[in-house]
Amino acid sequence: xxGIVGYCGNKQAAPILLEGLSKLEYRGYDSAGIAVRNGEDKxxxxxxxxxxxxxxxxxDDGKAMKGSCGIGHTRWATHGEPSENNAHPHHSEDYEVVGxxxxxxxxxxxxxxxxxxxxxxxxxxxxxxxVVKLIDYYYKKYKLGPVDAIAKTMVRVRGSYALAVxxxxxxxxxxxxxxxxxMIIGVDSKASYIASDVPAIxxxxxxxxxxxxxxxxxxxxNEVHFYNIxxxxxxxxxxxxxxxxxxxxxxxFEHFMMKEIHEQPKAVKDTINAYIKDNTIDxxxxxxxxxxxxxxxxxxxxxxxxxxxxxxxxxxxxxxxxRVPVRVELASExxxxxxxxxxxxxxxxxxxxxETADTLAAIREAKSRGVKTMGIVNVVGSTIARExxxxxYTMAGPEIAVATTKAYSAQLIAMYLFAIKLAFVRGxxxxxxxxxxxxxxxxxxxxxxxxxxxxxRLQWFTAKFSNVHDVFFIGRGIDYAISLxxxxxxxEISYVHSGAYAxxxxxHGTISLVEDGTLIIGVLTQSDLYEKTVSNMVEVKSRGAYLxxxxxxxxxxxxxxxxxxxxxxxxxxxxxxxxxxxxxxxxGYYMSVARGLDVDKPxxxxxxxxxx
Numbered sequence: 001x002x003g004i005v006g007y008c009g010n011k012q013a014a015p016i017l018l019e020g021l022s023k024l025e026y027r028g029y030d031s032a033g034i035a036v037r038n039g040e041d042k043x044x045x046x047x048x049x050x051x052x053x054x055x056x057x058x059x060d061d062g063k064a065m066k067g068s069c070g071i072g073h074t075r076w077a078t079h080g081e082p083s084e085n086n087a088h089p090h091h092s093e094d095y096e097v098v099g100x101x102x103x104x105x106x107x108x109x110x111x112x113x114x115x116x117x118x119x120x121x122x123x124x125x126x127x128x129x130x131v132v133k134l135i136d137y138y139y140k141k142y143k144l145g146p147v148d149a150i151a152k153t154m155v156r157v158r159g160s161y162a163l164a165v166x167x168x169x170x171x172x173x174x175x176x177x178x179x180x181x182x183m184i185i186g187v188d189s190k191a192s193y194i195a196s197d198v199p200a201i202x203x204x205x206x207x208x209x210x211x212x213x214x215x216x217x218x219x220x221x222n223e224v225h226f227y228n229i230x231x232x233x234x235x236x237x238x239x240x241x242x243x244x245x246x247x248x249x250x251x252x253f254e255h256f257m258m259k260e261i262h263e264q265p266k267a268v269k270d271t272i273n274a275y276i277k278d279n280t281i282d283x284x285x286x287x288x289x290x291x292x293x294x295x296x297x298x299x300x301x302x303x304x305x306x307x308x309x310x311x312x313x314x315x316x317x318x319x320x321x322x323r324v325p326v327r328v329e330l331a332s333e334x335x336x337x338x339x340x341x342x343x344x345x346x347x348x349x350x351x352x353x354x355e356t357a358d359t360l361a362a363i364r365e366a367k368s369r370g371v372k373t374m375g376i377v378n379v380v381g382s383t384i385a386r387e388x389x390x391x392x393y394t395m396a397g398p399e400i401a402v403a404t405t406k407a408y409s410a411q412l413i414a415m416y417l418f419a420i421k422l423a424f425v426r427g428x429x430x431x432x433x434x435x436x437x438x439x440x441x442x443x444x445x446x447x448x449x450x451x452x453x454x455x456x457r458l459q460w461f462t463a464k465f466s467n468v469h470d471v472f473f474i475g476r477g478i479d480y481a482i483s484l485x486x487x488x489x490x491x492e493i494s495y496v497h498s499g500a501y502a503x504x505x506x507x508h509g510t511i512s513l514v515e516d517g518t519l520i521i522g523v524l525t526q527s528d529l530y531e532k533t534v535s536n537m538v539e540v541k542s543r544g545a546y547l548x549x550x551x552x553x554x555x556x557x558x559x560x561x562x563x564x565x566x567x568x569x570x571x572x573x574x575x576x577x578x579x580x581x582x583x584x585x586x587x588g589y590y591m592s593v594a595r596g597l598d599v600d601k602p603x604x605x606x607x608x609x610x611x612x
Contacts, residue, residue: 009191080125354382
């Protein structure tokens with residue numbers, strides 16, 4: 001949520017800032033702004049409500065703003081309505097201090113009251129203006145420089161933040177600070193950069209630093225200096241990002257989401273190959289031993305959104321293969337219900353970005369209780385990756401569309417591998433069964449490609465229902481978990497009301513919503529539950545529902561019940577989620593296109609939710 005970019009170098013900053021912000025549009029925003037200093041002259045700030053193009057128009061694509069040091073921001077409204085006045089950057093009254101901020105300052109009213117007593121006035125409704133003016137207050141009161149002023153501010157405020165600040169007295173420098181909100185710093189031979197996420201700076205450099213919690217940094221052209229909260233300079237190792245800039249472009253597809261749907265075979269294959277060596281699951285890079293896995297008494301999976309649905313699938317598979325109790329928790333609820341965890345419990349946190357605020361909080365809650373943690377993340381060096389005891393990286397590459405597709409599929413693979421490994425080392429499956437599962441796992445990329453071949457049919461079917469008001473997804477067991485993801489894809493990008501229900505629960509209230517023409521999508525990939533779900537579909541059809549069935553090849557008798565049937569390739573049933581999700585993703589996509597919506601940037605949503 002929100003996006004920050006910054007540049008210090010010998011080129012004009014404004015065009016670079018605008019381009020960087022354009023790479024962060026997927027994060028969600030309602031206004032944007034940039035600030036550029038031209039030597040010791042007064043800083044120039046330009047802001048605009050709405051899309052980034054409005055800001056580009058006001059600045060002649062950045063050419064109207066001169067200066068080689070600047071910061072930019074795309075804002076997602078939290079404190080104060082979307083408006084030019086509330087947009088970032090914000091400034092002190094004399095413009096000596098200018099800053100942008102991601103996150104939420106929980107005690108900003110208290111900070112604001114303090115500053116009002118000191119004679120400060122306020123022009124916006126934002127918490128960011130209060131933080132910028134608090135930095136200004138400490139900077140002028142103690143006259144000890146930016147490190148001291150920012151450190152005092154960090155101690156004074158509560159909440160989460162990534163801050164980027166410019167001072168008039170330091171015209172060629174940007175100062176940054178971080179607590180719980182993502183920020184990376186990039187360098188090349190002539191410049192330094194800051195960004196909320198990797199795609200914003202990939203065009204310029206792949207060499208990045210990850211600034212830690214409660215740390216500060218100063219950027220000067222191609223130099224970066226880091227400081228702890230006590231103002232002491234500290235060292236940092238540089239990391240090379242292996243993604244390339246082209247991977248974050250559309251590559252001929254109309255939308256990032258469709259491009260990423262088609263990248264799923266590669267994301268799945270790369271994740272499989274990262275952990276299978278000589279037909280054995282190798283977790284050396286994860287840092288977890290067989291002995292560690294043998295000791296696990298129970299597992300908590302904590303995640304949000306689509307990652308939570310991955311956890312739902314994983315719950316069925318881990319309990320079936322490894323016979324270890326699993327509880328799946330919404331990360332936003334996990335720490336508030338005071339979970340009962342033992343010394344041999346394990347918490348697995350799933351997050352594409354590795355920065356999801358609630359999921360990170362779950363990791364910290366578990367660690368505070370001495371419970372082992374493992375992060376399943378897609379971004380190397382992200383906060384969850386750094387703070388987990390063990391980390392398993394998914395190899396999905398950059399994911400730009402707000403609605404996740406390839407990251408979801410890569411997370412499923414990670415959980416399949418974990419479940420098989422856990423079951424094998426604990427003696428619940430033998431080597432023959434393990435080898436058979438791994439061989440079938442390797443066939444999934446090809447079978448996903450096969451599933452994508454049905455997209456024209458799905459486009460035709462979805463277009464017929466583009467004006468539908470309600471869509472319900474039903475299934476049992478793993479099929480119910482798949483239905484949850486299908487429903488989320490439908491609602492988040494097409495704005496059609498949808499819900500997912502365990503098919504057996506229909507008679508307990510939900511069936512009252514079914515009327516003539518209601519679209520019901522049934523997922524039927526589990527053979528032991530197939531007939532029961534068919535019975536439920538017959539029930540809703542008798543009440544006027546239009547039925548779409550998604551099932552494995554060979555189950556042709558479904559056509560006696562369903563009005564429209566989608567067949568996916570046969571695979572090991574515990575892996576069917578990887579194939580059944582493909583038509584559901586495509587349905588959500590085509591529904592959004594048919595309704596003329598912005599597929600990649602749905603309203604009110606952000607790619608990475610970095611505030612609670």
